[in-house]
Each structure stands twice: as C-alpha cells, then as structure tokens.
Amino acid sequence: MRNLIKMIxxxxxxxVFLIFYIEEVVRANxxxxxxxxxxxxxxxxxxxxxxxxxxxxxxxxxxxNLITMTPGTLSLDVSTDRKVIYVHAMYIYDxxxxxxxxxxxxxxxxxxxxx
Amino acid sequence: xxxxxxxxxxxxxxxSLVLLFVALILTFIRLALGPxxxxxxxxxxxxxxxxxxxxxxYVALTKEIVYLNATVLLALITFLATVAFAxxxxxxxx
Amino acid sequence: xxxxxxxxxxxxxxxAFFMLVAAxxxxxxxxxxxxxxxxxKASSFGTGLxxxxxxAYFREPFIFLESLLVIVFIFLTAPxxxxxxxxxxxxxxxxxWQGTVVDQLHGKYNLHTHELLSDSPPADSQNIAKDLKD
Numbered sequence: 269m270r271n272l273i274k275m276i277x278x279x280x281x282x283x284v285f286l287i288f289y290i291e292e293v294v295r296a297n298x299x300x301x302x303x304x305x306x307x308x309x310x311x312x313x314x315x316x317x318x319x320x321x322x323x324x325x326x327x328x329x330x331x332x333n334l335i336t337m338t339p340g341t342l343s344l345d346v347s348t349d350r351k352v353i354y355v356h357a358m359y360i361y362d363x364x365x366x367x368x369x370x371x372x373x374x375x376x377x378x379x380x381x382x383x
Numbered sequence: 384x385x386x387x388x389x390x391x392x393x394x395x396x397x398x399s400l401v402l403l404f405v406a407l408i409l410t411f412i413r414l415a416l417g418p419x420x421x422x423x424x425x426x427x428x429x430x431x432x433x434x435x436x437x438x439x440x441y442v443a444l445t446k447e448i449v450y451l452n453a454t455v456l457l458a459l460i461t462f463l464a465t466v467a468f469a470x471x472x473x474x475x476x477x
Numbered sequence: 478x479x480x481x482x483x484x485x486x487x488x489x490x491x492x493a494f495f496m497l498v499a500a501x502x503x504x505x506x507x508x509x510x511x512x513x514x515x516x517x518k519a520s521s522f523g524t525g526l527x528x529x530x531x532x533a534y535f536r537e538p539f540i541f542l543e544s545l546l547v548i549v550f551i552f553l554t555a556p557x558x559x560x561x562x563x564x565x566x567x568x569x570x571x572x573x574w575q576g577t578v579v580d581q582l583h584g585k586y587n588l589h590t591h592e593l594l595s596d597s598p599p600a601d602s603q604n605i606a607k608d609l610k611d
Contacts, residue, residue, distance in 0.1 A: 293552075297495060297522045300515055304502040313511055314579035317595075336556035342514055343556065344563040344582065345593055352595040354582050356510045356563065363579055391479075392534055395486030399493030399527070406493075406500035413503045413512075421509045421566035425516050428558060429503055432520040432551075436496050439527045443489055448540060451531070454547050462554040469561035473568055473591070 278381070285381050289337070296339040303358070314360045315344065317352050318367050321375060327382050328353075334374050341370070396444035403436050424468045431461035485534035492526030495519045508574040509566045513559050521555040524548075 303311070322331055328346060331353065335343040340358040357366060388394060410433060414426040435457050442450050502515025528544040568586060585594045
C-alpha cells in the first residue's frame, strides 16, 4: 500500500523526466546531424571513467540509457564491481568538467526518479 | 500495389522512400568495406532499422495498415540479432 | 484535418532525413565508436519520428498503441545493443581513431576472464596473467 502511494506520488516527477528525456534526445540528434553534415570535423573523442553513486540494477540501466541518448556521450561498459561506468565522448575539452556535468545533471535526475 | 500521388502524405512517403534507399546504399557500402567485424555489426543494425523505416513509409503510401505489425517483429528480431552477434564476437576472443 | 496530414508528412520526411544522416555518419566518421554515436542516436530518433508521423496520420487507437510500443521498445534496446557492440569492439582491440585524446579504459580489461576493473590493475597482475598463460 505504501509502495502504491509512493508510485502515485512519483508520477509528476516521471512526467518532468520524460520531457527532459525527449528534449535531450532532440538536442543530441541536432548535434549529431550538425557534426556529420558540416565538412570539417574538429572532434576530440575519448573514453573516460566515471564513478557512479547509483547502485541498483534499474538505476544503472537508466543511467546507461540516459548517457547514450544525451548529446555527445555513449556508454561503453560498466565495471564488474559496478562502481565505475566507462563513457565514450565526442568532445573532451576538459575531462573533469564533463564528469562533473554527467554526475550533477543525469545522475541526480535518476536518483530523484527512483528514490 | 495501387496508389496515387496526390495528397501531401503520399508525396512525403515517396520522398522518404528515396531518402531511405540512398541511406541503404550508403550503409551497404560500409557493410562491404568495414575494416573490422564490429563495423559490420553496426552497419547490419542500421540496415534493419532502415528497412523498418521503409515499411513505415510503405504503410503511409498505400494505407495498408496490416503491414505495421511487421515493424514490431522487426524491432524485436533486430535487437536479438545484434546482441547475439556481439556476444558471439566477444566469446570468440577467449 | 488537412493540417494534421501536413504535420504527419513533415514528421515522416524529417525521420527519413535523420536516418539518412545516420547512414552518412556511418560512412564518414573515422572509427567504430564514433560511428556508433551516429548509428544509435540518429537511427532510433528517425524511426521514432516516422512512427509519430503514422500516429498523427491514421489517428486510430490500435495504430497508436502499436506504434508507441515500437517506439518505447526501440528507445529501450538501442543503448543496450550499442553497449554490447562497444564492449565487443574494445575486447577485439579495434583501433581507436588517432585523434583520440584520452583512453581511460586502456588496460582495465582482464583478457582471460573478461572482467572489467574499476581502477588501475595492481602491479603484480601482469605476472598473474603470465602464469595463467603458461
């Protein structure tokens, strides 16, 4: 019963999250289209490791999905002890800045959705 | 297969079919060239999604909505095929 | 209702355009990982837009449900598929593009057990790997 009430209370958060997700997908695709259609590419791709605070299966899956669908990043693998996620990014001008962005932006959203 | 090209939707369907066929040709080039096996898997995955798009454009052109059922199956099978290929390559490394 | 038909046509053509962008990206970009960026994002978004176009065009409950099912399924599975391909590509040692600036995944895979470490391997792991080989 308590779980049911909790789920019903989460519905507005979920709708906000869905709008955020669609917005991110549209931005990601506009960026990909821009990258591909402009002739000269000034990419700086690379693989970076990001420490995760989320723990359960569904949270890690959502974080993976969100990272892949947001602009410029693609999740490659999760370490066996489930503490670190490896992310391939298109533009790495400052690796620490990007890590901070993903942690404060996407991971906070996931935590707000499931906790 | 009988259709007329009058309404905006039919014109749009024809345009999208042309775009999708160009995309299919480009992806087949990558499938043939692909320096490594993962490149080819990426190309195969993309080809399946492009064919899904062709089915949707065909449905919009002829209004035979029965064919929309095929998209469900194709989406399911594509995912399984891609995961199976990737898994096979990964196991072969061992 | 002619306006809805126009909107549906625009969605259909935009979706097909994004799929063409995905194919162009697969041709043009330099290595597997950057190609996966284009193939995963643009193709699933293109399919989604085309299905939204059919929803807006036919406006029937059954088509709405079926198309929504396919959209949700594609958006749930595309990242999983790209994750699997990326893992296989890294384990097969597909070379990264020479312009790659940083690779923090280097040396983290155990090539015998396919375990992935979360930080740098201890200094004597090289010897253990050698022992396993002998």
